[in-house]
Amino acid sequence: QLVESGGGLVQAGGSLNLSCVFSGRHFTNYGMGWFRQAPGKEREFVAGISWSGRHTDYQDAVKGRFTITKDNAKNTAALQMNSLKPEDTAVYYCAARLYGVAVEVTASEYNYWGQGTRVTVSS
Secondary structure, eight states: OEEEEOOEEEETTOOEEEEEEEOSSOGGGEEEEEEEEOTTSOOEEEEEEOTTSOOEEEOGGGTTTEEEEEETTTTEEEEEEOSOOGGGOEEEEEEEEETOOSOOOOGGGOSEEOOOEEEEEEO
């Protein structure tokens, strides 16, 4: 129900735009989140957006560099990542949470997950 794309290999300081397409119904009712998991580490919250798109939240390490957006007309969410660092290397997952009025940072609160897209940042 969620398909991510846009990952790849980029040099430090570069940019990538991750996209997540939602193929279910009533996308407007879902808050969206981006999480990442680096090798040997737990999955962690990166960014989230409420169902309306009016509220966003970010992990401190990405504030000012990453931007999450939600396009209800196109059933998509995106994560624009700028000034990438080697420590951003991970598999990135998008997730959808039904009736996500507020931004949720806990992975278990999300109902649907994509398969992940790999981001590798070289130094």
